[in-house]
Structure formats: C-alpha cells, structure tokens
Amino acid sequence: MDRLAMFLPSVGASIVLIVIGQLIVPGFMSINNISSILMTTGLLGIMTIAQNTAIMSGNNGIDLSVGSVASLTAVVCPLLVSDTVGELLFAFLVAMLIGVAIGLMNSVGIQAFRIPPLIMTLIMGSVVDGAKLFVTKGSPATRISPILQSVSDPVIQPFRILTIFAVIMVVLAELMLHRSRFGRALLLTGDNPGAAAICGINTKLVGGAAYAISGGFAGIMGLFLAGYAGATTMSMGSSYTLLSVAAVAIGGTDLAGGKGSYVSCLVGALVLTVLTTILQALNVQEGVRLIVKGLILILIMVVNIYSHRRKS
Amino acid sequence: MRRPLSYYLRKLLKWSALPAFLLMAASFLIVKYLITGTNINASYITSFLNTNTAVICMSIGVTAVILTGGIDISLGALVSLCNVVAVQLMMHGVHYLPALIIVLLMAVAAGAVNGAVVSYLHVPPLLTTFATQTVFAGLALTVMRVPGGRIAGECTSFYYGKLFGFLPPTILFILVPVVIWKIYRRSPEGTRLYAVGCDEGKAFLSGINVERCRMFAYCFAGFCAGMGAIAYTFYVSAGDPDLGNSLDMRAISAAVIGGVSLSGGYGDVAGGIFGCLFFGMLTNMIVSFKVNVFTQNLLEALILLAGVLMAIAVRNRSMSLKGGLKREGQ
Amino acid sequence: MKRVKLLSLVLAVIAVMSLCTGFTAARDAEDTRVPEGGFKIACSTGMGGNTWVAQYNEDFTQHCEEYKEMGLVSDYQIVNTNADLTEQINQCTALINSGIDCLILWPASTSGVQPIIELAKANDVLVIINNDPAAFEGTYCVCGNTTKFSEILTRWLATELDGKGNIVRIEGMAGNNSNELRVPVEDEVLAEYPDIVTLASGNGNYSQTVAQEVMTTYLSTYGDKIDGVLAQDVMGDGILKAYKNAGVTPTLMTGDYLKSYLKAWKETPGLRSCSVTYDAYIGCTALDVAINLLQGKTFKDEVLQANPADPSLINSIVVDPAYVVTLEGDQDAPWMEGLTSKAITLDEALELLEDKDDTAALDGGLSTEEVNALFE
CATH class of the missing domain: 3.40.50.2300 (Response regulator)
Structure with missing residues (x-):
C-alpha cells in the first residue's frame, strides 16, 4: 500500500499534464507523438535506474557523473558497431563496463576516502568529460550504424524497441530491489546503516556496488542515446544528470536514502518528459518556458512532499 | 598560562580552511616563481580579483547555506538575473544608486524564496534550488534576450579606480559579506546556525528556531550573489543573461575544498575564498603549462580531484580530533 | 585564548603580506617584444567540446604550423572554455601576461569580454574578435556572415x-x-x-x-x-x-x-x-589578418566592413559562406545574388568530403593570398 502511495502523485501529475497537452497542442495524443514521448521517457528512465540506486544507498547519495558517463559512451561506443547484432550487444557490454569502471572510482572516493557523494561524483564527472575530450580529440564516433539507430524502430505502436528495453530494465531492477538479497541489503543500508551493519551486511561493499551499478546503467543509456539521436555530439548526456535527480524525486524516492521504487521513478520521468514536450510545443519565448518549467517543478515537488506527509 | 608550541600547531591543523589556504599558497608560488614571464604586480592581482569576485561572493553565500545542512545551486542564475536587471534599469534612465539597491533587495528576496520553500514547504534544498535556478534563468532571459547594454560611467570608473590610493575596489564587494558573516557568526544566532547544521533534531529540541536560521542562510546567500553580480556587472560593464550560469558548481567545489562539511555544522567562509583563488590560479597554471587544448580539461579536473581528496582527508582527521561532531561517510 | 588569537592574527598578517608584496611592488618593465621573425599567437575559444570547434582547432593548428615553417610564428597556443566567461577571462589574463603578440578571441560572452580587451590594449596585444561578432573599439572582427x-x-x-x-x-x-x-x-x-x-x-x-x-x-x-x-x-x-x-x-x-x-x-x-556552410576555417582567416597587421601592413581603403554587432563600428572582415550546396548547384540562382560563395551540387560536396569522417563539416574560406590582397 505504501508503494502505491508513492506512485499516485506522479501518475496523477502525468494524467493532468497529458490532458493539458491535448488541450493546448492539437495532435498531442497522436500515436507518433506518444511513441516519441515514450522513447524520451525511456531514455530518462534508464538514467533514473542509475540515479535511484545511488540515492537509495543512503549517505546523502547522489550521482552527478551519470550525464558525463553517458556522453562518454555515446561518443565512443558506436565505433564498435557496424552491422551485426552481435557487435551491438558487445558494444552495450563495453558501454556498461566503462560505466561500471567509473562508478567504481566513485565508490573508492566515497567509501575509502569518505568524500561526500555530491562532490565526488561532481568532480568525477569533470574528469570523465576531460577524459572524453582527451580520447576523442574533439571528434566523436564517426557514424551511427543503422543497426544501432534501429532502437527507434517501432515494435507495436506506440512502443518502440528503446521504450520496451527501458521498461524491461526498470521492471527487472524493481524485482531485484524487492526480491533479491542485494536489493534488500541496499534498502537497509540506505535507511539505517547501523542496523544494516549489525545484521551482518557489509555496508561499504553495498554502498560501493550501488555506484558501480549507477555507472553501468549510465553507460548503457549513453549508447541508447546515440542510437536514438542518430548522430553524436560531445555533451549529449549532460542535461540528463539533474533531470534524473528531479525524476527520481518526483517518483517519491527519499533523497536521504533507504526508500524508493524504480517503477515510480519511471513515472517521474514520464511527468518530466510530458512537461518538457508541452512547453516545447508552446509558441512562447524561451525565457517564459524556463520560468513555467521551474514553477511547475516546485509545484509537483510540493504536492509530492505534502502527499507523503499526509500518509505518514 | 604558557602553552606549548605543539598546542598552537594543533590549533592550526584544526583550522578548517588550512588545506585550501595551502593549495592557494602553493599555486600562487608556482605561478609566481616556476612560470617564466609572469609579472605578479598590482595590476595582475587587481584583475585577478576582479575576475573572480563573483565566484568568491557566491562561495561565501553557498558556505552559509551548506553550514545549515543545505545546498544552493541557483546562485549562478541569480547572478545572471541581477546583472541583467541592473543593466536594464540603468539603460532606462534609473540612477545607478537606486538601481543597485533594487538589485540587492531582489537578490535577498530571491534567497528568501529559496529559504521559504526549503523551510516551510519542506522541499529538499537540492531540488528547490534546481527549480529556482530554472526560474531565475528564465527571468534573466525575459529581462534581456541578448547580451549587450551599457552601465553608468561612474560605476565603471569607480571599479577601475583605486580605494585609498592602492586597493582595488573589488575588495569591498568581498569584505562586506565577510564582515556581515563574521558579526553574525559571533552572535548567539550564529552559533545556533551551526547547531542546526550539526544536528537539526537536537537543535529543534533545544528550542532553536530552525527556520529562522535557515532563512538567514538563504537570504544571506542571495545577498552575496547580489554583491557578486554587481561587482561583475561593473567589471564587464554590460549585461548577459548567461553571465553566472556556469559558476555554481565551482563555488560549491571551492567551499568544499575550503573545508566546509556538506552535512552541515563545520567550516567557515575563509576556506571558500581560498578555494576560489586556488581555482583561478589553477586555470592560470594550466594555460601557462602550454598544455594541449584537448588535455586541458582532464588535467584541471584531475588536479581538482587531488585537491578535494587532500582537503577532505585533512578535514575528516580534524573533525574527528574535535570529536563528537556528526561524521561523514560510513 | 589570547595566545590563540595572537597566533591567528600573526598568520593572517603573513597571508596578507604575501599578497601585498604584489600590491606595493613597482610595476615591472614591459616584456620584451618578440622580434619580427616570429610572433606569439594565442587563440581563446569561447565554446568547447563539439566537432565544429574541434575542426576549428585543427584548421587553426595546421595553419599555425605553416606559418611556423615560414618563420612568421614562433609559438602558438589554443585554450578553450565552455561558455564560461570567468574561466575565459582567467585564461586570457594568463595568456596576455605570458607575453603574446596577438590574441584571437572567440568570446564566451559577447558583452562580457571587455576586461580582456582592456587588458590587451594596456599590454599592446592585438585583439581579433573571431567567429562570434562583438564590437569593441580598438579591435578587429573577423567572422563568417x-x-x-x-x-x-x-x-x-x-x-x-x-x-x-x-x-x-x-x-x-x-x-x-x-x-x-x-x-x-x-x-x-x-x-x-x-x-x-x-x-x-x-x-x-x-x-x-x-x-x-x-x-x-x-x-x-x-x-x-x-x-x-x-x-x-x-x-x-x-x-x-x-x-x-x-x-x-x-x-x-x-x-x-x-x-x-x-x-x-x-x-x-x-x-x-x-x-x-558556416566555415570552421574562419579561425585561419583571422590568423591571416593578424599576421598582416602584426607585420605593420594596413588595410586598403573600403575593405573593412560594418561590425555585425554594431554597424556604427567599421572594423570587420565579414566572410561570405564558402559553399552553397543544392541539387543543381546553380550559381545564378536568386539566393546567390551578391555573394562570393560557390554554388556546388550535392555530389561535388560529397566529393570534397570524401576522405573525411562522418562528423566532418564542409569547410572553406578565403585563401591566404586573398587575405593578403586586402592589405596595402
């Protein structure tokens, strides 16, 4: 019941926004538009898996390097794919491993050196950006092969390959969270590390693994992003960092750690994406767009907080 | 009572801003002595301070907020907003003195909005300031779409002139927030603010008005952003809706290198100032080392990482020396 | 308590003194000018981290190397920042203090780089605003149209x-x-x-x-x-x-x-x-102009055009796009009127880019000879 309570505000918000969208923008509910919104939500959703894991691990957890990691894999990994599905899977594996490696570096800083996650991941993000520039000499991957671009192909309208993969990953993550030992260890570590230690959980290991997972998913997202865009630019992933934090918050995850749901974060991502799409469709000045977006974000978060307080 | 030298050494080592001070001093010395062709004279230091005043003010403000256990990533956008408002007011014939006062009041009000949403609506500071950052940036774009404009000539000549014959006027913009902060810090309210940062629950139970402490911190941060914005406006003599947007993370990193603890309750503004000066010097060093353009960012980030590692290692040690304070990390 | 305060005061004084050594020191002698045989060039780009800038950097580096072989450039350096004005000012201050002869400046903020211009003027450094037009007295502006x-x-x-x-x-x-x-x-x-x-x-x-x-x-x-x-x-x-x-x-x-x-x-x-095309080669054109100016040459009459950012200032070289690509490549089409651009077909464009990566941009510009012809 508690988990359902987490859903409701964000589901409610998405429904309200979609209705508003249809009223303001004719053609909003068209199949093509919906499938595009779902794809963008899927991308952000994969990012929220990463961010949610980091935040749930507690200790003021957050991962501000996810955008940089995604940019890195987006500009580097497409080189590995030319035309076979085998190469595609290999590229995803490499992307994930790059992300995990960076995540492990974050873990070392956070667990061993006791650097606050905010600062460690922030600076790690800058290091990754610098490394990306260094490795590519400013020129990202040459061509995004058609097979990578096919992530945008429809399976059953309005669901495209990217959307389906994103949903599958979110569902798997959710199952892992609630059914596996690691998932439960993660939640307990985030909620009450002292109690977790008494239970015999190695909180350092669990906390460290959280950032490795976060990095891994960010890496995967980057490659999907490259396929979605069909072209690569150097800072493709950077805007997704703070967006993923906002989506996780809208999804009801406690920023202090220990409570959260991946599916709920996906709904949070949906809310953000619908909001952004509606604002894009409006024929107003960019400045007005930003003001409206900020105000609505505050509104959504206040409603979120208020509804959680009522439940507890 | 005579105290042994080791006592004073220990006191020095417990100074939260020590790592940042050392980093700044080290980079200063490297630039002065190891890099040929650098003339560190009055004009160099003046222009260095002029360029970095906005970040320094921002880091003073963000330190105050972090001390309460919060964070503020909207200060950069607030600097942009103050800058364009000041320029637009002056271009529409408002005399510079009332224009600047209006800007400062607006900055404090913006800080108050942040403080109110965090304290009374209970939205986490990171998300609040993320949202307000968007709003401020949007307002800045609405006030001035394209960079440009001019400010009153008196402002520019004041800023490029000299105080008392040799001091750069930009120091005023840094000193005023620091002095205000020092006075506040010594007052009972200042101690209460640290208590709120250390342990909010216990502070509340002790009868401390937690909300009031927080409101002061966010309003003060807004004020600092306003001061920094005015200094920057005088320096560039024009408006730009994107002026301060890239400075947020640098101000926060500088504050953390300066020894402030992100959980709150530990640290001081001096550290943030040293941190910003260190960053400025770092950029100078990277340029002077003639590093390849594609390696510059990586090198800068790695040095930054090393600096943070050192700063936090030292800070963790001194925090545990002090004992009893809330610790970071598990 | 008093002793601690005294110690902190002493430390503070030492810190302030070390900074003040700069204040009270007399202004040093002007740095020696590099002989005509080789100029020191610096380029500061206000945007970083995308392929267009990478191409700009590459073109610029190559051109500098060519000048280096001719002995006209002794040293060159490129710095970049990503729309961060503070960082650009810090970088350019360092560059100017290291004794460069010319700064090719792509402003991170078209109104905010005034301090850099002032510092450059005070140090006798030639400033050429590049790529993003900005109007400042005493500088030149070279940008694409x-x-x-x-x-x-x-x-x-x-x-x-x-x-x-x-x-x-x-x-x-x-x-x-x-x-x-x-x-x-x-x-x-x-x-x-x-x-x-x-x-x-x-x-x-x-x-x-x-x-x-x-x-x-x-x-x-x-x-x-x-x-x-x-x-x-x-x-x-x-x-x-x-x-x-x-x-x-x-x-x-x-x-x-x-x-x-x-x-x-x-x-x-x-x-x-x-x-x-919006040519990344524009940096090289700026370099060509700079070399001519540093050698003491002056522009011919009527060559300089109005600055796009402020038409009352006549200090700019505005370069038409190098290529206009259509299926037909018609040089006499109505949209080609009054341009020095070359109309080419899609096939010709692809031929020009044959050995390049997919991320390469079609690029071109005034040749060095054409720029030299603008001077007396």
Whole structure:
C-alpha cells in the first residue's frame, strides 16, 4: 500500500499534464507523438535506474557523473558497431563496463576516502568529460550504424524497441530491489546503516556496488542515446544528470536514502518528459518556458512532499 | 598560562580552511616563481580579483547555506538575473544608486524564496534550488534576450579606480559579506546556525528556531550573489543573461575544498575564498603549462580531484580530533 | 585564548603580506617584444567540446604550423572554455601576461569580454574578435556572415515554395548571439512572401536530440500541412530522424553542412534541400589578418566592413559562406545574388568530403593570398 502511495502523485501529475497537452497542442495524443514521448521517457528512465540506486544507498547519495558517463559512451561506443547484432550487444557490454569502471572510482572516493557523494561524483564527472575530450580529440564516433539507430524502430505502436528495453530494465531492477538479497541489503543500508551493519551486511561493499551499478546503467543509456539521436555530439548526456535527480524525486524516492521504487521513478520521468514536450510545443519565448518549467517543478515537488506527509 | 608550541600547531591543523589556504599558497608560488614571464604586480592581482569576485561572493553565500545542512545551486542564475536587471534599469534612465539597491533587495528576496520553500514547504534544498535556478534563468532571459547594454560611467570608473590610493575596489564587494558573516557568526544566532547544521533534531529540541536560521542562510546567500553580480556587472560593464550560469558548481567545489562539511555544522567562509583563488590560479597554471587544448580539461579536473581528496582527508582527521561532531561517510 | 588569537592574527598578517608584496611592488618593465621573425599567437575559444570547434582547432593548428615553417610564428597556443566567461577571462589574463603578440578571441560572452580587451590594449596585444561578432573599439572582427547564412537558406526555401505554403521553423538557442542575429533576418525575408505561413516556431538549441523532439511534435500536430522546414545549422540529422520515426519522407527542408547530413540527403530520394556552410576555417582567416597587421601592413581603403554587432563600428572582415550546396548547384540562382560563395551540387560536396569522417563539416574560406590582397 505504501508503494502505491508513492506512485499516485506522479501518475496523477502525468494524467493532468497529458490532458493539458491535448488541450493546448492539437495532435498531442497522436500515436507518433506518444511513441516519441515514450522513447524520451525511456531514455530518462534508464538514467533514473542509475540515479535511484545511488540515492537509495543512503549517505546523502547522489550521482552527478551519470550525464558525463553517458556522453562518454555515446561518443565512443558506436565505433564498435557496424552491422551485426552481435557487435551491438558487445558494444552495450563495453558501454556498461566503462560505466561500471567509473562508478567504481566513485565508490573508492566515497567509501575509502569518505568524500561526500555530491562532490565526488561532481568532480568525477569533470574528469570523465576531460577524459572524453582527451580520447576523442574533439571528434566523436564517426557514424551511427543503422543497426544501432534501429532502437527507434517501432515494435507495436506506440512502443518502440528503446521504450520496451527501458521498461524491461526498470521492471527487472524493481524485482531485484524487492526480491533479491542485494536489493534488500541496499534498502537497509540506505535507511539505517547501523542496523544494516549489525545484521551482518557489509555496508561499504553495498554502498560501493550501488555506484558501480549507477555507472553501468549510465553507460548503457549513453549508447541508447546515440542510437536514438542518430548522430553524436560531445555533451549529449549532460542535461540528463539533474533531470534524473528531479525524476527520481518526483517518483517519491527519499533523497536521504533507504526508500524508493524504480517503477515510480519511471513515472517521474514520464511527468518530466510530458512537461518538457508541452512547453516545447508552446509558441512562447524561451525565457517564459524556463520560468513555467521551474514553477511547475516546485509545484509537483510540493504536492509530492505534502502527499507523503499526509500518509505518514 | 604558557602553552606549548605543539598546542598552537594543533590549533592550526584544526583550522578548517588550512588545506585550501595551502593549495592557494602553493599555486600562487608556482605561478609566481616556476612560470617564466609572469609579472605578479598590482595590476595582475587587481584583475585577478576582479575576475573572480563573483565566484568568491557566491562561495561565501553557498558556505552559509551548506553550514545549515543545505545546498544552493541557483546562485549562478541569480547572478545572471541581477546583472541583467541592473543593466536594464540603468539603460532606462534609473540612477545607478537606486538601481543597485533594487538589485540587492531582489537578490535577498530571491534567497528568501529559496529559504521559504526549503523551510516551510519542506522541499529538499537540492531540488528547490534546481527549480529556482530554472526560474531565475528564465527571468534573466525575459529581462534581456541578448547580451549587450551599457552601465553608468561612474560605476565603471569607480571599479577601475583605486580605494585609498592602492586597493582595488573589488575588495569591498568581498569584505562586506565577510564582515556581515563574521558579526553574525559571533552572535548567539550564529552559533545556533551551526547547531542546526550539526544536528537539526537536537537543535529543534533545544528550542532553536530552525527556520529562522535557515532563512538567514538563504537570504544571506542571495545577498552575496547580489554583491557578486554587481561587482561583475561593473567589471564587464554590460549585461548577459548567461553571465553566472556556469559558476555554481565551482563555488560549491571551492567551499568544499575550503573545508566546509556538506552535512552541515563545520567550516567557515575563509576556506571558500581560498578555494576560489586556488581555482583561478589553477586555470592560470594550466594555460601557462602550454598544455594541449584537448588535455586541458582532464588535467584541471584531475588536479581538482587531488585537491578535494587532500582537503577532505585533512578535514575528516580534524573533525574527528574535535570529536563528537556528526561524521561523514560510513 | 589570547595566545590563540595572537597566533591567528600573526598568520593572517603573513597571508596578507604575501599578497601585498604584489600590491606595493613597482610595476615591472614591459616584456620584451618578440622580434619580427616570429610572433606569439594565442587563440581563446569561447565554446568547447563539439566537432565544429574541434575542426576549428585543427584548421587553426595546421595553419599555425605553416606559418611556423615560414618563420612568421614562433609559438602558438589554443585554450578553450565552455561558455564560461570567468574561466575565459582567467585564461586570457594568463595568456596576455605570458607575453603574446596577438590574441584571437572567440568570446564566451559577447558583452562580457571587455576586461580582456582592456587588458590587451594596456599590454599592446592585438585583439581579433573571431567567429562570434562583438564590437569593441580598438579591435578587429573577423567572422563568417551569419546573417547571410540565414538569408540564403530562407530565400532558397521561399523560392522552392514559389512564394506560397506552410512552414515550420526550428531556431537555435535563445540568447545565443548567432541565433539573435539570424532570426530577424529570417523574419525580414519571409515578410517579402506574405503567402508563406509559419505554422510554428521553436528552439532546437543547436542540439540534434532537441530538434528531433521539436520536429516530432510538429509532425504530430501539423502532419501533412507542413510544406517545408526552415532550420538553422547542426540540427539537420535530428530533423531527418524525426521524419524517419514518423514514417514520413521529408520533401523540402533546409539542411546542414555536416557530412552525415549530406550522406543522408543523398540516400533520401525526392528530398530537396540546401546546405550553407558556416566555415570552421574562419579561425585561419583571422590568423591571416593578424599576421598582416602584426607585420605593420594596413588595410586598403573600403575593405573593412560594418561590425555585425554594431554597424556604427567599421572594423570587420565579414566572410561570405564558402559553399552553397543544392541539387543543381546553380550559381545564378536568386539566393546567390551578391555573394562570393560557390554554388556546388550535392555530389561535388560529397566529393570534397570524401576522405573525411562522418562528423566532418564542409569547410572553406578565403585563401591566404586573398587575405593578403586586402592589405596595402
């Protein structure tokens, strides 16, 4: 019941926004538009898996390097794919491993050196950006092969390959969270590390693994992003960092750690994406767009907080 | 009572801003002595301070907020907003003195909005300031779409002139927030603010008005952003809706290198100032080392990482020396 | 307690003194000028981390090497920042203090770089504003003709539509200098064709992904009603992807000068498009101008043009786009009037880019001889 309570505000918000969208923008509910919104939500959703894991691990957890990691894999990994599905899977594996490696570096800083996650991941993000520039000499991957671009192909309208993969990953993550030992260890570590230690959980290991997972998913997202865009630019992933934090918050995850749901974060991502799409469709000045977006974000978060307080 | 030298050494080592001070001093010395062709004279230091005043003010403000256990990533956008408002007011014939006062009041009000949403609506500071950052940036774009404009000539000549014959006027913009902060810090309210940062629950139970402490911190941060914005406006003599947007993370990193603890309750503004000066010097060093353009960012980030590692290692040690304070990390 | 306070005071005084050594020191002698045999050049780019800038850096580096072999350049350096004005000021201060002769400055903020200009003037450093026009007394400005860029594209689209039809517009980033210069020009040209209706106009933020999303929304909203798309640069691939996702074949849209777009255009039968280059070579043109000025040469009469940022200041060399790519490559078309640009066909464009990566941009510019001819 508690988990359902987490859903409701964000589901409610998405429904309200979609209705508003249809009223303001004719053609909003068209199949093509919906499938595009779902794809963008899927991308952000994969990012929220990463961010949610980091935040749930507690200790003021957050991962501000996810955008940089995604940019890195987006500009580097497409080189590995030319035309076979085998190469595609290999590229995803490499992307994930790059992300995990960076995540492990974050873990070392956070667990061993006791650097606050905010600062460690922030600076790690800058290091990754610098490394990306260094490795590519400013020129990202040459061509995004058609097979990578096919992530945008429809399976059953309005669901495209990217959307389906994103949903599958979110569902798997959710199952892992609630059914596996690691998932439960993660939640307990985030909620009450002292109690977790008494239970015999190695909180350092669990906390460290959280950032490795976060990095891994960010890496995967980057490659999907490259396929979605069909072209690569150097800072493709950077805007997704703070967006993923906002989506996780809208999804009801406690920023202090220990409570959260991946599916709920996906709904949070949906809310953000619908909001952004509606604002894009409006024929107003960019400045007005930003003001409206900020105000609505505050509104959504206040409603979120208020509804959680009522439940507890 | 005579105290042994080791006592004073220990006191020095417990100074939260020590790592940042050392980093700044080290980079200063490297630039002065190891890099040929650098003339560190009055004009160099003046222009260095002029360029970095906005970040320094921002880091003073963000330190105050972090001390309460919060964070503020909207200060950069607030600097942009103050800058364009000041320029637009002056271009529409408002005399510079009332224009600047209006800007400062607006900055404090913006800080108050942040403080109110965090304290009374209970939205986490990171998300609040993320949202307000968007709003401020949007307002800045609405006030001035394209960079440009001019400010009153008196402002520019004041800023490029000299105080008392040799001091750069930009120091005023840094000193005023620091002095205000020092006075506040010594007052009972200042101690209460640290208590709120250390342990909010216990502070509340002790009868401390937690909300009031927080409101002061966010309003003060807004004020600092306003001061920094005015200094920057005088320096560039024009408006730009994107002026301060890239400075947020640098101000926060500088504050953390300066020894402030992100959980709150530990640290001081001096550290943030040293941190910003260190960053400025770092950029100078990277340029002077003639590093390849594609390696510059990586090198800068790695040095930054090393600096943070050192700063936090030292800070963790001194925090545990002090004992009893809330610790970071598990 | 008193002792501690004394100690802290002593430390503070030491710290302040070490800074004040700079204040009270006499101003040092002017740095010695590098002999005519080799100038020290520095380039500060206000944007970093995208392929266009990478190409700009590459072109610039190559050109500097050529000058180095001729003995005209002794040393050169490129620094970049990503739209961070504070960092650019810090970097340029360091550069100027290291004794350069010339600074080629691509401003991170077109109004905010005044302090750099002042410092350069105080140190006798030649400043050439490059790529993003900004107007400052005592500097020169070398940039691509960004307004002509939009004028060509808009006029081409209007001519293709025969002056009648519905279009959607995808602009760049709000507040960005180029964007704010181009949009009014587009408006002006479209005003000449009152039967062309703009259904919607949005910001693509010079991002392929944002452009894709905006175009998807427009396709969903207006569908068949769209006769043509007017977009700025570096967004062509995103727009094509939006069409592909929607299962619609694009028929008329302004294009991009990246090889990836040109290839995609070739592979889309029935697509009529026009690409205008915004040349990354402009840095080299700035370098050519700088070398001439440093050698003491002066501009011929009537060569300098009005500064795009402030028409009352005549200090600029504004270079027309190098190439205009259409299917026919018609040099006499109405949109080519008064231009020094070369009209080429799609096939010729692809030939020029044959050995390059997909991310390469079609590039060109005034040759060194052409620049030298502008001087006495």
